[in-house]
Amino acid sequence: MPHSIKPRIRIVDGDATIVMGPGKADLLEAVARSGSIRAAAEELEMSYMRAWTLIRTMNAAFRSPLVEKERGGPAQGGARLTPRGRKVLELYRKMEKKAERAIAREWETMKGELPS
Amino acid sequence: MPHSIKPRIRIVDGDATIVMGPGKADLLEAVARSGSIRAAAEELEMSYMRAWTLIRTMNAAFRSPLVEKERGGPAQGGARLTPRGRKVLELYRKMEKKAERAIAREWETMKGELPS
Numbered sequence: 001m002p003h004s005i006k007p008r009i010r011i012v013d014g015d016a017t018i019v020m021g022p023g024k025a026d027l028l029e030a031v032a033r034s035g036s037i038r039a040a041a042e043e044l045e046m047s048y049m050r051a052w053t054l055i056r057t058m059n060a061a062f063r064s065p066l067v068e069k070e071r072g073g074p075a076q077g078g079a080r081l082t083p084r085g086r087k088v089l090e091l092y093r094k095m096e097k098k099a100e101r102a103i104a105r106e107w108e109t110m111k112g113e114l115p116s
Numbered sequence: 117m118p119h120s121i122k123p124r125i126r127i128v129d130g131d132a133t134i135v136m137g138p139g140k141a142d143l144l145e146a147v148a149r150s151g152s153i154r155a156a157a158e159e160l161e162m163s164y165m166r167a168w169t170l171i172r173t174m175n176a177a178f179r180s181p182l183v184e185k186e187r188g189g190p191a192q193g194g195a196r197l198t199p200r201g202r203k204v205l206e207l208y209r210k211m212e213k214k215a216e217r218a219i220a221r222e223w224e225t226m227k228g229e230l231p232s
Contacts, residue, residue, distance in 0.1 A: 002130050007123040007215050011226065014118050019230070062229050084229060091226050095219040099123050102218030103211040110127065110207050113178050113200060114135070 003114050005107050007099035009092065019061035020092055024054055028081060028089045031055075031067055037079045062088060119230050121223050123215035125208065135177035136208055140170055144197060144205045147171075147183055153195045178204060 011020040018024070023044075030040035041051035059065035066085030070078040081089065127136040134140070139160075146156035157167035175181035182201030186194040197205065 003127055003135070005125065005127050007125050009121060009123050009219065011119055011121050011230075013230075019119070020226075063231055088226065088229055091222050091229075095222045095226075098218040098222065099215035102214040103125065106207050106211045106214065110136075110204065110211075113204050113207075114127075114129075115179055 003111065005100075005103065005110075007096065007103065009095050009099060013061060017057065017061070019058065020088065024058055025089060025092045025096075027051060027054055028058070028066060028085060031079055032081045032086070032089070035078045035080060037067070037069075038077070040079075119227065121216075121219065121226075123212065123219065125211050125215060129177060133173065133177070135174065136204065140174055141205060141208045141212075143167060143170055144174070144182060144201060147195055148197045148202070148205070151194045151196060153183070153185075154193070156195075 008022050009020075010018050010022075013019050026044060027040055030043045031037060034040050034043065037051050037055065038048055041048045044051070055067045059067060062084060064084050065082055066088055067079055068082050070080065124138050125136075126134050126138075129135050142160060143156055146159045147153060150156050150159065153167050153171065154164055157164045160167070171183045175183060178200060180200050181198055182204055183195055184198050186196065
Protein backbone atom coordinates (compact mmCIF):
# COMPACT_ATOMS: atom_id res chain seq x y z
CA MET A 1 0.00 0.00 0.00
CA PRO A 2 1.84 3.10 -1.18
CA HIS A 3 1.68 6.11 1.11
CA SER A 4 1.96 9.68 -0.04
CA ILE A 5 2.50 13.04 1.61
CA LYS A 6 1.29 16.44 0.58
CA PRO A 7 1.85 19.78 2.26
CA ARG A 8 -1.38 21.74 1.85
CA ILE A 9 -0.66 25.43 2.25
CA ARG A 10 -3.42 27.73 3.37
CA ILE A 11 -3.35 31.48 3.69
CA VAL A 12 -6.02 32.76 6.05
CA ASP A 13 -7.05 36.28 6.88
CA GLY A 14 -7.89 37.72 10.29
CA ASP A 15 -11.43 36.31 10.04
CA ALA A 16 -10.10 32.80 9.34
CA THR A 17 -11.30 33.01 5.73
CA ILE A 18 -9.05 30.92 3.49
CA VAL A 19 -7.91 33.42 0.86
CA MET A 20 -5.61 30.96 -0.91
CA GLY A 21 -5.32 27.18 -0.66
CA PRO A 22 -5.09 24.03 -2.77
CA GLY A 23 -8.63 24.27 -4.18
CA LYS A 24 -8.39 27.96 -5.05
CA ALA A 25 -4.98 27.48 -6.67
CA ASP A 26 -6.34 24.62 -8.81
CA LEU A 27 -9.22 26.86 -9.84
CA LEU A 28 -6.89 29.71 -10.85
CA GLU A 29 -4.86 27.25 -12.87
CA ALA A 30 -7.94 25.86 -14.59
CA VAL A 31 -9.17 29.37 -15.46
CA ALA A 32 -5.75 30.24 -16.88
CA ARG A 33 -5.74 27.04 -18.94
CA SER A 34 -9.31 27.12 -20.21
CA GLY A 35 -9.94 30.87 -20.40
CA SER A 36 -13.37 30.34 -18.88
CA ILE A 37 -14.83 30.08 -15.39
CA ARG A 38 -17.49 27.67 -16.63
CA ALA A 39 -14.94 25.35 -18.25
CA ALA A 40 -12.73 25.54 -15.16
CA ALA A 41 -15.67 24.63 -12.93
CA GLU A 42 -16.54 21.65 -15.14
CA GLU A 43 -12.95 20.45 -15.18
CA LEU A 44 -12.84 20.56 -11.37
CA GLU A 45 -16.31 19.04 -11.07
CA MET A 46 -17.77 21.96 -9.15
CA SER A 47 -20.77 24.11 -9.91
CA TYR A 48 -20.33 27.41 -11.70
CA MET A 49 -21.75 29.10 -8.60
CA ARG A 50 -19.15 27.47 -6.37
CA ALA A 51 -16.32 28.48 -8.71
CA TRP A 52 -17.62 32.02 -8.89
CA THR A 53 -17.90 32.23 -5.09
CA LEU A 54 -14.29 31.09 -4.68
CA ILE A 55 -13.16 33.62 -7.28
CA ARG A 56 -15.10 36.43 -5.63
CA THR A 57 -13.46 35.54 -2.31
CA MET A 58 -9.99 35.68 -3.88
CA ASN A 59 -10.72 38.84 -5.86
CA ALA A 60 -11.82 40.64 -2.71
CA ALA A 61 -9.01 39.27 -0.54
CA PHE A 62 -5.99 40.51 -2.49
CA ARG A 63 -4.96 44.07 -3.25
CA SER A 64 -6.71 43.78 -6.61
CA PRO A 65 -8.62 40.99 -8.41
CA LEU A 66 -6.84 37.78 -9.46
CA VAL A 67 -9.41 36.87 -12.14
CA GLU A 68 -11.12 39.17 -14.61
CA LYS A 69 -13.97 38.47 -16.96
CA GLU A 70 -13.53 39.40 -20.59
CA ARG A 71 -16.19 41.66 -21.97
CA GLY A 72 -17.62 41.52 -25.47
CA GLY A 73 -15.83 40.34 -28.58
CA PRO A 74 -15.52 36.74 -29.71
CA ALA A 75 -14.24 35.68 -26.27
CA GLN A 76 -17.43 36.86 -24.55
CA GLY A 77 -17.98 34.93 -21.38
CA GLY A 78 -14.30 34.25 -21.07
CA ALA A 79 -12.11 34.95 -18.08
CA ARG A 80 -8.40 35.20 -17.43
CA LEU A 81 -5.92 35.75 -14.68
CA THR A 82 -4.74 39.29 -14.08
CA PRO A 83 -0.99 39.88 -13.72
CA ARG A 84 -1.55 39.72 -9.95
CA GLY A 85 -3.44 36.44 -10.36
CA ARG A 86 -0.54 34.92 -12.30
CA LYS A 87 1.94 36.14 -9.72
CA VAL A 88 -0.05 34.80 -6.76
CA LEU A 89 -0.54 31.40 -8.44
CA GLU A 90 3.16 31.17 -9.28
CA LEU A 91 4.17 32.08 -5.72
CA TYR A 92 1.74 29.54 -4.31
CA ARG A 93 3.01 26.69 -6.53
CA LYS A 94 6.58 27.62 -5.62
CA MET A 95 5.71 27.43 -1.92
CA GLU A 96 4.19 23.96 -2.44
CA LYS A 97 7.31 22.73 -4.21
CA LYS A 98 9.65 24.21 -1.63
CA ALA A 99 7.65 22.77 1.27
CA GLU A 100 7.65 19.34 -0.38
CA ARG A 101 11.39 19.43 -0.94
CA ALA A 102 11.99 20.64 2.62
CA ILE A 103 10.34 17.58 4.16
CA ALA A 104 11.81 14.97 1.81
CA ARG A 105 14.38 13.65 4.29
CA GLU A 106 11.91 13.31 7.18
CA TRP A 107 9.43 11.71 4.82
CA GLU A 108 11.98 9.01 3.96
CA THR A 109 12.41 8.33 7.69
CA MET A 110 8.65 8.40 8.28
CA LYS A 111 8.11 5.80 5.57
CA GLY A 112 10.21 3.43 7.66
CA GLU A 113 7.48 3.66 10.35
CA LEU A 114 4.76 2.69 7.89
CA PRO A 115 4.06 -0.78 6.54
CA SER A 116 5.47 -1.27 3.07
CA MET B 117 -6.15 42.47 9.04
CA PRO B 118 -3.23 40.14 9.75
CA HIS B 119 -2.86 37.18 7.44
CA SER B 120 -1.24 33.93 8.39
CA ILE B 121 0.03 30.87 6.57
CA LYS B 122 0.19 27.28 7.68
CA PRO B 123 1.46 24.26 5.82
CA ARG B 124 -0.81 21.37 6.78
CA ILE B 125 0.95 18.11 6.15
CA ARG B 126 -1.09 15.00 5.51
CA ILE B 127 0.12 11.47 5.06
CA VAL B 128 -2.41 9.33 3.24
CA ASP B 129 -2.38 5.63 2.49
CA GLY B 130 -3.38 3.89 -0.72
CA ASP B 131 -7.06 4.10 0.26
CA ALA B 132 -6.81 7.88 0.79
CA THR B 133 -7.14 7.42 4.56
CA ILE B 134 -5.30 10.18 6.38
CA VAL B 135 -2.94 8.27 8.65
CA MET B 136 -1.25 11.40 10.03
CA GLY B 137 -2.23 15.04 9.85
CA PRO B 138 -2.62 18.18 11.97
CA GLY B 139 -5.54 16.86 14.02
CA LYS B 140 -3.98 13.47 14.72
CA ALA B 141 -0.66 15.08 15.66
CA ASP B 142 -2.42 17.42 18.11
CA LEU B 143 -4.17 14.41 19.61
CA LEU B 144 -0.91 12.49 20.05
CA GLU B 145 0.58 15.54 21.72
CA ALA B 146 -2.39 15.93 24.06
CA VAL B 147 -2.23 12.24 25.04
CA ALA B 148 1.50 12.56 25.73
CA ARG B 149 0.88 15.67 27.84
CA SER B 150 -2.16 14.47 29.77
CA GLY B 151 -1.49 10.74 29.98
CA SER B 152 -5.14 10.08 29.17
CA ILE B 153 -7.25 9.73 26.04
CA ARG B 154 -10.25 11.20 27.86
CA ALA B 155 -8.32 14.28 29.03
CA ALA B 156 -6.81 14.71 25.56
CA ALA B 157 -10.26 14.56 23.97
CA GLU B 158 -11.58 17.17 26.41
CA GLU B 159 -8.64 19.46 25.77
CA LEU B 160 -9.25 19.27 22.01
CA GLU B 161 -13.02 19.57 22.45
CA MET B 162 -13.81 16.29 20.76
CA SER B 163 -15.75 13.32 22.01
CA TYR B 164 -13.95 10.38 23.57
CA MET B 165 -15.31 8.23 20.77
CA ARG B 166 -13.86 10.53 18.12
CA ALA B 167 -10.46 10.56 19.83
CA TRP B 168 -10.50 6.79 20.15
CA THR B 169 -11.42 6.39 16.48
CA LEU B 170 -8.52 8.61 15.41
CA ILE B 171 -6.15 6.67 17.65
CA ARG B 172 -7.36 3.33 16.33
CA THR B 173 -6.78 4.58 12.78
CA MET B 174 -3.22 5.62 13.64
CA ASN B 175 -2.50 2.46 15.62
CA ALA B 176 -3.55 0.29 12.69
CA ALA B 177 -1.80 2.43 10.07
CA PHE B 178 1.77 2.28 11.35
CA ARG B 179 4.03 -0.74 11.78
CA SER B 180 2.97 -0.91 15.42
CA PRO B 181 0.64 1.19 17.65
CA LEU B 182 1.47 4.82 18.43
CA VAL B 183 -0.68 4.96 21.59
CA GLU B 184 -1.04 2.29 24.25
CA LYS B 185 -3.45 2.12 27.15
CA GLU B 186 -2.02 1.53 30.59
CA ARG B 187 -3.46 -1.44 32.41
CA GLY B 188 -4.12 -1.62 36.13
CA GLY B 189 -2.23 0.20 38.85
CA PRO B 190 -2.92 3.73 40.00
CA ALA B 191 -2.77 5.03 36.44
CA GLN B 192 -5.66 2.80 35.36
CA GLY B 193 -7.43 4.30 32.39
CA GLY B 194 -4.31 6.15 31.37
CA ALA B 195 -2.64 6.10 27.99
CA ARG B 196 0.75 7.04 26.64
CA LEU B 197 2.69 7.21 23.43
CA THR B 198 4.80 4.23 22.50
CA PRO B 199 8.39 4.86 21.39
CA ARG B 200 7.10 4.70 17.82
CA GLY B 201 4.37 7.22 18.70
CA ARG B 202 6.94 9.64 20.08
CA LYS B 203 9.13 9.20 17.02
CA VAL B 204 6.28 9.73 14.55
CA LEU B 205 5.07 12.85 16.40
CA GLU B 206 8.58 14.28 16.52
CA LEU B 207 9.11 13.63 12.80
CA TYR B 208 5.77 15.21 11.97
CA ARG B 209 6.48 18.38 13.98
CA LYS B 210 9.90 18.61 12.38
CA MET B 211 8.31 18.40 8.93
CA GLU B 212 5.89 21.20 9.84
CA LYS B 213 8.72 23.44 11.01
CA LYS B 214 10.86 22.71 7.97
CA ALA B 215 7.99 23.33 5.58
CA GLU B 216 7.20 26.62 7.30
CA ARG B 217 10.80 27.77 7.11
CA ALA B 218 11.07 26.69 3.47
CA ILE B 219 8.25 29.01 2.38
CA ALA B 220 9.25 32.02 4.48
CA ARG B 221 10.71 34.01 1.60
CA GLU B 222 7.74 33.45 -0.76
CA TRP B 223 5.38 34.25 2.10
CA GLU B 224 7.06 37.64 2.54
CA THR B 225 6.52 38.31 -1.18
CA MET B 226 2.95 37.02 -1.03
CA LYS B 227 2.12 39.41 1.83
CA GLY B 228 2.91 42.24 -0.55
CA GLU B 229 -0.06 41.06 -2.66
CA LEU B 230 -2.42 41.18 0.30
CA PRO B 231 -3.92 44.30 1.88
CA SER B 232 -2.12 45.33 5.04
